[in-house]
Amino acid sequence: MKGDLGNYRKSYEKQALLETNISDNPMEVFQKWFYEVDSNFNEGETNAMTISTVGLDGFPKSRVVLLKKYTHEGFIFYTNYESEKAKAILANPNVCLSFFWPKAERQVIIKGVAEKISSNMSDGYFESRPRGSQLGALVSHQSEVVESREVLEHELQQLEIKFEGKEIKRPEHWGGFMVKPISIEFWQGRPNRLHDRIRFSLNETYDWIMERLSP
Numbered sequence: 001m002k003g004d005l006g007n008y009r010k011s012y013e014k015q016a017l018l019e020t021n022i023s024d025n026p027m028e029v030f031q032k033w034f035y036e037v038d039s040n041f042n043e044g045e046t047n048a049m050t051i052s053t054v055g056l057d058g059f060p061k062s063r064v065v066l067l068k069k070y071t072h073e074g075f076i077f078y079t080n081y082e083s084e085k086a087k088a089i090l091a092n093p094n095v096c097l098s099f100f101w102p103k104a105e106r107q108v109i110i111k112g113v114a115e116k117i118s119s120n121m122s123d124g125y126f127e128s129r130p131r132g133s134q135l136g137a138l139v140s141h142q143s144e145v146v147e148s149r150e151v152l153e154h155e156l157q158q159l160e161i162k163f164e165g166k167e168i169k170r171p172e173h174w175g176g177f178m179v180k181p182i183s184i185e186f187w188q189g190r191p192n193r194l195h196d197r198i199r200f201s202l203n204e205t206y207d208w209i210m211e212r213l214s215p
């Protein structure tokens with residue numbers, strides 16, 4: 001019956017995750033998974049990820065941001081450096097990122113430490129953004145209370161006039177963070193709830209240790 005969530009059930013049958021079939025470097029596994037999901041499953045926004053921070057009020061908070069780059073070092077997203085999440089990160093840089101790709105029946109959970117990227121790198125990305133997004137970054141005092149939508153739209157109009165025909169520079173309060181992972185867990189849905197979970201953790205000598213977790 002529609003609405004009886006107890007009866008919502010899905011059997012996960014598409015793929016398997018076996019130690020023998022994957023790289024011993026989790027960033028390579030991530031790259032492979034991301035590429036497969038992006039190419040073969042129509043997830044909409046493959047790069048949408050949830051980032052959880054521990055706030056200044058002591059509560060965890062999760063919200064979606066877009067992954068804009070990943071390298072062997074870590075995962076980069078962009079935001080307002082005065083937002084609630086940025087204030088949380090600057091006080092406690094330990095964060096959790098997670099991806100859920102339902103069509104591929106996959107989840108990735110990353111624990112890591114976030115740090116601001118260089119201003120050069122943020123400049124480079126800001127310059128590549130469409131003009132509307134650049135102006136939006138100037139207008140938004142992200143996470144602050146705003147009186148009304150009209151206030152925001154009025155401010156946008158004023159800035160459109162001010163910057164007409166001019167280059168828009170990245171505001172200091174906007175830029176990227178890189179999350180450097182300390183553990184990455186890959187979850188692949190399997191039949192009978194016997195899902196595959198492989199976790200990589202960095203040990204004291206900064207080598208990745210691979211372990212299978214019980215579902």
Ligand SMILES: Cc1cc2nc3c(=O)[nH]c(=O)nc-3n(C[C@H](O)[C@H](O)[C@H](O)COP(=O)(O)O)c2cc1C
Pocket residue numbers: 045048061063064065066067077078079080083084085086142143
């Ligand atoms: C699909 C999607 C993508 C988003 N991408 C970003 C992003 O890349 N950066 C960002 O700051 N906020 C992004 N947001 C908005 C955040 O979820 C959030 O509302 C905002 O960053 C303020 O969060 P905070 O007040 O906890 O700091 C996105 C939201 C959605 C639903």
